[in-house]
Amino acid sequence: MALTLVARGNELASSREQLRTLAATASCTPFHARMSSAALAPLMPTGIQVFQINVGKFCNQTCRHCHVDAGPDRTEQMSRETAQLCIRALAGTDIPTVDITGGAPELNANFRWLVEQARALGRHVMDRCNLSVLLVGPQKDLPDFLALHRVEVVASLPYFRPAQTDAQRGDKVFAKSIEALGLLNRLGYGREGSGLVLNLVHNPVGAFLPARQEGLEAQFKRELGRQHGIVFNRLYTITNMPIGRYLQFLLESGNYEGYMQRLANAFNPAAAAAVMCRHTISIGWDGTLYDCDFNQMLDLPLKHHAREHVHLSDLIDAEIAGNPIRVAGHCYGCTAGQGSSCGGALREAAE
């Protein structure tokens, strides 16, 4: 299994070093200037539809492209106290969707409690699932739990062939993913009329942009169905963000400047107008608020008026709205081509 940047003592484990690298990129116009020329600066929220909770960096896998630098050695985990604050804050809003992510969010001791509480408030819940976690011993009843609570499963599967998936996510991860998808399918996930939604997420294995979503979705459906009898609802394609372990891969392989140039050349004003940070609030494992999960990993907290750091406890007392979103060079990953978020209907507005 690969090691996290932290375990390797790599200098890119520091968000400051990642931001320094992004700021020194020679091959593209600064992102805020590009947004200005598209009349999108400052970038403003359009109304929060998604309450995204990142419960921590612990994961059973160490994928090569992870923007979180998650892995088995990471100890950052959301506590019950912060999970309770999440639910208190959520209850004070009418935000319809709760999106739980990590690491492997299911391995957090408060994951099931968060799901139950959010569902009790009548909110739609999404679980960002790496699939192999469904086979981890103590999690064997997890598919039943997810089905019982009508949780939408958004599952990473880079490709429909083992070689590409294992190269990115680890040895035998493809086989485990297929086994986990089979478990979900048997419960009705991904099947017409069941109401149990199973969406897959594809990201490219190398330093290139994803192919068009519709064509790839048809290919995934055909190949996974034919070879493994797997069904699912939608395939989302995401662009690899030049942060975390993917940034390290780009630099190590000599692809960094070329990749950034590719992203900048593919800048799409329609995708830029529909980036997920405009309708998402992102909560870190310690309760700090961010505009998105990527800013979270770069330690760029949400700004509220003159304050540089806003915590969940502030959200309980005040509406966090109307403040410009913090952007930097990594944002080119969200504005290239068709855009890059797996927010379903909201994303489709960019296409």
Ligand code: SF4
């Ligand atoms: S990286 Fe975050 S802040 Fe930047 S455009 Fe994407 S979602 Fe918005």
